[in-house]
Amino acid sequence: MPRSYSQDLRDRVIDAVVRGGESRRSASRRFGVSEASAIKWVQRYERVGDRRCAGTGGHRPSKVKPERDWLLAAIATEPDITLSALSAKLLVERGSVRTRACYRASSSAKVSASKKSVLPSEQDRRDVARRRASWKRSSEAVRRGLGQPPR
Secondary structure, three states: OOOOOOOOHHHHHHHHHHOOOOHHHHHHHHHHOOOOHHHHHHHHHHHHOOOOOOOOOOOOOOOOHHHHHHHHHHHOOOOOOOOOHHHHHHHHHHOOOOOHHHHHHHHHHOOOOOOOOOOOOHHHOHHHHHHHHHHHHHHHHHHHOOOOOOO
């Protein structure tokens, strides 16, 4: 994994831009760093006043961890609940949350909320059902090696 640039190099680039009046891009070429790095370093210095590395990585705690027990109880009472319905229920009863966060919380507990939503109403139409049955038959034949794939 690549390491961050030295503090000395950061200081020289920032000083060249702030004190020396050099442009960010020319300072990046002069010191052999990417333009993006020089721009970000100077922006951080001007915004925060800090020359140090902003830090990378680290653990981000789950936003739904405080609601984990509630989520598991909701899934236990309604095992076929969809993720979108679960997150909507959590929004109404407890506040804002994202569907992905609900999925991670339920999967970490080895409990699964359904990812499928309700089947589309078009599947009940006669013409769609006929084409779907035909497609299923042809895909079964292809899988068994009895026919050619439909074109």
